[in-house]
Amino acid sequence: MRNTLFFLILISLFVNPTSGASSYITNVEYNPKNIEQGSNVTITISFENISEIKNVRSFYCRIQPDYLCHFPILQLEPLQNQYITTFQIKENSSQIAGFNFEIMFNNNTSIKYPSEHSDNFGLSIAEPAEGIYYYILTNENISSQNMTSSLYSKSTNTNELSQSELYFISIPLLMIITIKNKEYR
Amino acid sequence: MKKLKITSFILLFLITTLSTISQSHVGNTPTNTSPQLDLNNSNYPLFDSDKIDELVPIGDEMRDFKLYDFYGGQNATEFNLSRYDDKILIFDLMASWCGPCRDAMPEMVRLYELFHHTNEVEFISIGIDLTEPDADLDNFHEAHDMDWDFARDYVGAMDDTTLWSNYGSGYIPTYYITDKNNIITRSEIGWYGIESYVDEIKSLISIIDEESPTFVSMTSDYDYFSINSPSLLIEVDAQDNFGVKSVIGTAKYNDITIEQEMTYNYETKKFEAKYKYDLIDLYAANADVTFTFSIIDWYGNTYTHTGETIDVKFTPDNDLPEITFLSAKEIENQNSLSIDVLLSVRDTFIQHVSITEINETGLNSTYLPQSSLSGALFKFEFQLNYSLDTNLACFTFLINLEDIAGNTVNQMFEVDLIDPTRSSNCEQANTTSSEISTTQTDSAIFSIYTLPISLIFVLGYRKNYHIK
Numbered sequence: 001m002r003n004t005l006f007f008l009i010l011i012s013l014f015v016n017p018t019s020g021a022s023s024y025i026t027n028v029e030y031n032p033k034n035i036e037q038g039s040n041v042t043i044t045i046s047f048e049n050i051s052e053i054k055n056v057r058s059f060y061c062r063i064q065p066d067y068l069c070h071f072p073i074l075q076l077e078p079l080q081n082q083y084i085t086t087f088q089i090k091e092n093s094s095q096i097a098g099f100n101f102e103i104m105f106n107n108n109t110s111i112k113y114p115s116e117h118s119d120n121f122g123l124s125i126a127e128p129a130e131g132i133y134y135y136i137l138t139n140e141n142i143s144s145q146n147m148t149s150s151l152y153s154k155s156t157n158t159n160e161l162s163q164s165e166l167y168f169i170s171i172p173l174l175m176i177i178t179i180k181n182k183e184y185r
Numbered sequence: 186m187k188k189l190k191i192t193s194f195i196l197l198f199l200i201t202t203l204s205t206i207s208q209s210h211v212g213n214t215p216t217n218t219s220p221q222l223d224l225n226n227s228n229y230p231l232f233d234s235d236k237i238d239e240l241v242p243i244g245d246e247m248r249d250f251k252l253y254d255f256y257g258g259q260n261a262t263e264f265n266l267s268r269y270d271d272k273i274l275i276f277d278l279m280a281s282w283c284g285p286c287r288d289a290m291p292e293m294v295r296l297y298e299l300f301h302h303t304n305e306v307e308f309i310s311i312g313i314d315l316t317e318p319d320a321d322l323d324n325f326h327e328a329h330d331m332d333w334d335f336a337r338d339y340v341g342a343m344d345d346t347t348l349w350s351n352y353g354s355g356y357i358p359t360y361y362i363t364d365k366n367n368i369i370t371r372s373e374i375g376w377y378g379i380e381s382y383v384d385e386i387k388s389l390i391s392i393i394d395e396e397s398p399t400f401v402s403m404t405s406d407y408d409y410f411s412i413n414s415p416s417l418l419i420e421v422d423a424q425d426n427f428g429v430k431s432v433i434g435t436a437k438y439n440d441i442t443i444e445q446e447m448t449y450n451y452e453t454k455k456f457e458a459k460y461k462y463d464l465i466d467l468y469a470a471n472a473d474v475t476f477t478f479s480i481i482d483w484y485g486n487t488y489t490h491t492g493e494t495i496d497v498k499f500t501p502d503n504d505l506p507e508i509t510f511l512s513a514k515e516i517e518n519q520n521s522l523s524i525d526v527l528l529s530v531r532d533t534f535i536q537h538v539s540i541t542e543i544n545e546t547g548l549n550s551t552y553l554p555q556s557s558l559s560g561a562l563f564k565f566e567f568q569l570n571y572s573l574d575t576n577l578a579c580f581t582f583l584i585n586l587e588d589i590a591g592n593t594v595n596q597m598f599e600v601d602l603i604d605p606t607r608s609s610n611c612e613q614a615n616t617t618s619s620e621i622s623t624t625q626t627d628s629a630i631f632s633i634y635t636l637p638i639s640l641i642f643v644l645g646y647r648k649n650y651h652i653k
Contacts, residue, residue: 057316059282059283061283061284061285062356066375067284067285067288067375068285068356068357068358068374068375069280069282069283069284069285069286069356069357070355070356071280071313071314071349071353071355071356071357072314073282073314073316075316090355102282128284129284129285129287129288132284132287
């Protein structure tokens with residue numbers, strides 16, 4: 001019994017309190033990667049489980065130049081454990097487009113992607129307005145060279161554990177094990 | 186005991202897995218397993234491109250609509266275009282999730298404050314996304330002090346359709362301006378700055394402003410000048426019956442004049458500017474700084490205010506001088522070799538410098554006063570002179586710096602006498618940087634490997650205990 005309790009406490013240490021709903025998403029991608037004006041692009045958002053999701057909306061905007069958003073918005077359709085939409089690219093080769101999306105859950109809570117701390121899934125992120133982030137629909141012919149440097153943020157993977165998180169996990173763990181050993185003596 | 190073993194195994198597995206994740210630093214890019222979409226299948230919505238760039242043209246009469254005040258709840262007041270009879274109307278089609286709509290709001294608020302008091306200009310913002318939660322619109326409205334009419338679109342707002350389907354363009358934000366006869370004088374996608382809107386409205390209203398703006402107050406915000414705050418923030422409050430367009434501030438001290446256009450702060454609704462000074466010069470002069478402000482309103486009326494003075498009292502800070510070794514180069518003299526050492530010192534003002542030779546080999550060193558200074562950063566140059574027959578490979582010296590606040594730093598440096606441009610023969614010269622990197626590496630190794638190793642040790646110890 002004591003060992004079981006010990007095990008449960010330890011497991012609870014591994015739960016990242018900030019993960020929350022973000023763990024639902026396993027991948028975000030768009031295809032094709034090489035985007036041109038007029039081409040149809042498919043956004044695919046993959047989830048572990050979509051049973052708790054009411055709907056997913058995506059917002060497609062022109063980020064640069066002339067920051068504008070397209071309307072109507074893109075309603076994503078469920079397909080197995082994914083939400084998918086296809087739309088036509090309006091931006092020409094000198095313009096940068098991006099998208100973000102909002103997941104609405106059955107309990108009427110919602111979450112927006114990407115955010116400052118969310119996983120970028122290998123995609124590049126732009127923040128043209130403070131606190132509003134977009135996955136950049138990269139035209140590989142242009143590359144990020146045309147993008148204003150302040151707009152462009154390098155893709156990072158926030159799945160990786162920071163050093164402080166490792167300490168957060170490891171220190172209480174070591175303490176508990178040490179105490180347990182003393183008890184056995 | 187068996188449970189303990191299982192628990193230990195699971196723990197080790199988890200820790201190892203987590204450590205592996207932390208080490209990988211690889212983007213999470215799983216293989217593409219997306220089902221292939223049939224693009225011809227109408228179940229998947231393709232973006233509607235038909236409406237793009239289809240704004241209702243200038244010169245058309247705005248058609249009537251029927252909207253409800255957003256905050257009316259069940260008893261929301263119904264209103265239509267007649268609410269704006271004999272008014273100039275700024276018509277804003279927006280959504281709360283729309284970044285550019287949000288970006289435009291501070292300037293829209295400023296525009297509203299400029300003209301609403303004339304009783305000739307009205308604003309209306311309309312949320313055009315029918316799927317948008319009321320709470321999102323509410324939050325947006327609250328966040329931006331939108332003190333004008335606010336409504337949301339719906340099917341039936343304009344005949345049997347939405348307002349967007351008649352006036353939308355495929356992009357937001359979309360703006361229209363109508364004159365007092367409901368004729369569209371401007372239709373535009375995107376917000377391109379307040380100035381063109383001011384000009385448009387000025388051409389439509391009957392009032393002409395001939396009054397000059399006035400100066401209200403000036404405030405300065407600084408505790409002291411130091412390497413961390415080498416500038417003086419000046420804030421000016423100015424008034425005008427139609428609002429102040431710009432303020433140009435001129436600061437004068439000694440023979441120095443700095444003129445710059447001040448920035449409008451949308452939160453404080455005041456104009457502000459940062460003036461940077463040469464700190465040492467200012468300290469030496471104990472100067473007063475005198476300001477002149479040229480205030481211009483949106484109609485071009487100007488008022489010049491003079492006589493604002495700040496007695497800049499230089500208060501020494503507690504920041505330690507920071508010394509950086511920049512370079513060393515060999516200089517050949519007739520009877521000896523000299524090495525020219527260049528250091529960079531960052532501080533408010535250095536009042537004392539001393540150099541101590543650690544080697545005590547009889548080398549002569551003479552230091553020259555600082556050769557250049559700029560703000561809080563200045564370069565410090567001196568020469569080491571030594572005879573040709575010395576066998577010394579490295580020359581070690583101690584720099585002692587004291588700033589005007591009495592903050593003192595002692596820092597040791599080494600110069601490679603064989604080749605001053607490199608430092609490989611002087612191990613100590615690299616000590617600082619290598620220590621830092623070693624610390625980081627050790628720390629990372631600890632976080633990744635120490636934990637599992639410790640666990641194995643502890644659990645192994647425990648197992649031995651039970652065996653005994």
